Amino acid sequence: AAASAPARSWRVPVVVETPQHSGLTSPLDYLAPTALPPGTLVRVPLGRRTVLGVVWDTPAAGPDALPDVQLKPVAEVLDGLPPLPAEWRQLVGFAAGYYQRALGEMALMVLPPELRQLDATQWGRREKRLHKAVARHDDSVATAERPPLTPQQADALDALAEPGSPKPFLLWGSTGSGKTEVYLRQAERALEAGQQVLMMVPEINLTPQLEARVAARFADRRIVSLHSGLTPAQRLRNWLMAHYGHADLVLGTRLAVFTPLPRLGLIVVDEEHDPSYKQQDGARYSARDLAVYRGHLHKVPVILGSATPSLESWFNALPLAEGGTGRYRRLAMPARVGDGNMPTVRVLDLSRAPKPARGDSAPPLARELLSAITERVERGEQSLVLLNRRGYAPVLQCGDCGWKSGCPHCSAWRVFHKVDRTLRCHHCGFTERVPRACPDCGNQDIAPVGRGTERLEEQLAEALPGARLGRIDADVTKHKGALEAQLASVHAGEVDVLVGTQMVAKGHDFRRITLVAAVNPDAALFASDFRAAERQFALLLQAAGRAGRDAGVAGHSEMWVQTWHPMHPLYQALRCYDYADFARQQLKEREMAGLPPYASLAMLRAEGRTQEAAQAFLLEAARLVQDHAGEAVRLYPPVPTPVQRVANVERAQMMIESPQRLALQRFLAAAQSVWLAQAQQHRRSGLIRWAVDVDPLAI
Ligand code: ADP
Ligand code: ZN
Ligand code: ZN
DSSP: OTTSOOSSOEEEEEEEOOOGGGOOOSOEEEEESSOOOTTOEEEEEETTEEEEEEEOSSOOOSTTOOOGGGOOBOOEEOTTSOOOOHHHHHHHHHHHHHTTOOHHHHHHHTSOGGGGGOOHHHHHHHHHHHHHHHHHOOOOOOOOOOOOOOHHHHHHHHHHHOOSOOOOEEEEEOTTSOHHHHHHHHHHHHHHTTOEEEEEOSOGGGHHHHHHHHHHHTTTSOEEEESTTSOHHHHHHHHHHHHTTOOSEEEESGGGGGOOOTTEEEEEEETTTOGGGBOOSSSOOBHHHHHHHHHHHHTOOEEEEESSOOHHHHHHHSOGGGTSOOOSEEEEEOSOSTTOOOOEEEEEEGGGSOOOOTTOOSOOOOHHHHHHHHHHHHHTOEEEEEOSOOSSBSEEEETTTOOBOBOTTSSSBOEEETTTTEEEOTTTOOEEEOOSSOTTTOOSOEEEESOOHHHHHHHHHHHSTTOOEEEESTTTTOSTTHHHHHHHHHHTTOOSEEEEOHHHHSSOOOSSEEEEEESOOGGGGGOSSTTHHHHHHHHHHHHHTTSSOSTTTGGGOEEEEEESOTTOHHHHHHHTTOHHHHHHHHHHHHHHHTOTTSSEEEEEEEEESSHHHHHHHHHHHHHHHHHHHTTTOEEOOOEEEEEEEETTEEEEEEEEEESOHHHHHHHHHHHHHHHHHHHHHHGGGTEEEEEEEESOSOO
C-alpha cells in the first residue's frame, strides 16, 4: 500500500538530511493524505531508508518539479508534536544560507538525535511519559532571596525596561560586577509576563554553576539544560519540554540557540566574546550572532554580557559619533559588587630575572613571584598560576644531533607527557612511549624543551616545599567528575597553589585566591592570528577576576604577569584594566589592516592528499568565480593552513574579504554551486574535502 499514492493527496515539501556536497539545497516533495502544516515532523522514504524530515514552507514546484505519480508518500506523521514554529524555520533557513550549508543538514543537525530513532508508536509512548512527568512537578521549594540592587545594576535594569524597539544590549561589566544578577532580574520580568527565557554559556563546565544559581532563584519554575554532555534521552526530554512550552527557562551551550521556544521573551548570551560560541567543524555557525538574529526575529531583547566584549560587539555598541555602528545599546557596570576591587597588576620584566641554570630548558619563574606565592601559602591564602599549554614539555630534543619529537603524521611536535612517559600529538592523537635513546643517533640524552602545566607543577613543587599543589587542565579532567572533584578540593582549601590552563580562568568563583600569575603570556603578542591579542587580553582579565572575590581578602590581591615585553600596550592597558583603551588600539589596527569588524571574511578551506592538490583546487575555485567577485569582493592567494598537515592530510586555505557583508554573502551564494560542481571533478585529482568558513575565528 505504501507504494501507491492515495486517491486525493497533497504535495508537501520536506527537508531531510542530505550531505552538504550532494548539492541538494531545497526540500524534496512527498505526497501526504492531508495537507500538513509547515514545521510538522514526518518520516519519509529516502533511497532505501526511512528518515526523519521537517515539512517546509515553500513547495518545490517549478519547471523541475516531478509529476505527482513519481512522488513517494510520507511514511509517518509524528502528529502528537506541535509543528516547529515559523521563527524556528526562519532561523534554520537563515543559518543555512549565511553559513553556506545545505538546509537539510542544518535543520536535522539542530534537532535532538534521538528524534530520528522514534517511529510513531514509540513516539506516542514517549509523549505520555513526558506529560506525566510534567504533571508530577512539585512547586513547594522556597526561592532564594534577591539581594538589593547596586546602583549600576538598577541603571542597567531601567535601560532594559525602557519601551521601544528592543535593540540588542551589550552588558559590559567587570568580573564580579553582578551581571548574572542583572540576567536573573530581567529573566524574572520575562517569566512574570508568562514568557520563556533562553540563557547561554560558552562551556558545558559552566552550566552546573549557573544552573544552581538559576534554580535557587526560580525554584518554582521549570528549568532545563541543553548541552552535549546530556544523554540522548535527557536531551530529547529537555528539548521537548522547551518545545511544548513546559520549560520556563532553558540554559545551555551554543546548540541551545536553536531550541524551539513558543513563548520566548529574553535571550542572554553570557561571556559573549568566548570563542566556544563558534562551532569549529561542519556547519560553522556562531551561536552569539544567531542569538542576535533570533532576538530580532522574535522581537525580544538580547543581552550580550562580558567584561571584555568581542571587538565585533564592542564596535556595534559604539555610537556612530565614536566611529561605531550604534546598532547595540551599551550598558556599563565598571564596579565590582561590595569592596572587592580588582587585583593590583604587577608586570614583571623577565629580562631582569636571573638566568636559569645551565642545561635547564624550562623558562624561568621570577624570584619575586615565587616569594609572593610563598607569602600567600604562609598566610593560608591561595594562588592561581596560569599557563595555556598542557603536558610536560611541548617538545623533546636530542642534545647531540638536534632530533625533535615531531609527529610523523602532522606538521607539529609531539608533546611530552611525563605522567605516563608518552609523546602525544595534540592534533591527530598519535601516541607512543618516549624512546630510550634518540631515534636518529642513539644518544641517550634527550631532554624536554619548554614548559607545560605538568612541568610547571613540578617546578613549583620544588620551589615551594610544603605547599599543596593542584592542577586543572584537559588531561587531569578528562574523566567524568574529575573537574568537579578538583574544584571542590580548591574550594575546601586543600590546595595552596593551583596550576591551570584557560579552563580555570573561566567563570569559576574562587573565594580565597589572592594571587593570579600568568607565567608565559607573550606568545599571543606575536601570533599570526589577528585575534590572538584580543583573546589574550580577555583571558588575562578574566583570570585576574578570579582573585579577590572575597571582600575579606581582596585588599592585597595581585595579578602577576611575567613577560619579556613589559612595555607592550596590551600589558599597559591591562595594568589599569582599561578595556576601552585596549579596544581603541585594536580597532585602529583592524581598520588599517581591513580586518573585522571593518570587513567581512570567509575562508575557503581545502584538504588534499598533497598540498599541491589542495592549493590547485583553491586556485581553480578562485578562477571560476572571479567574475562574481566584482569590485567589492577580494580573493587572496591560497596558502597552507598554520598547521598544514594533520593526520597525513594536507590543508590549504584562501581568504575572501569584502568591506560589505552583503556583497560577501551574495558572492558566496553564487560561488557555492560552482564549487560544488568543481569539487566533483577534483575528487580524482586528490581533493579530500572542502568547506567555507564564514566569519572565521582565525585566519
Ligand atoms: P558577574 O556575573 O558580573 O561576574 P556576579 O553576578 O557573579 O558577577 O556577582 C558577583 C558576586 O556578587 C556574586 O557572589 C553575587 O552573588 C554577588 N552580588 C551580585 N549582585 C549583588 C547585589 N546587588 N548585592 C549583593 N551581592 C551581589
Ligand atoms: Zn640524536
Ligand atoms: Zn599528529
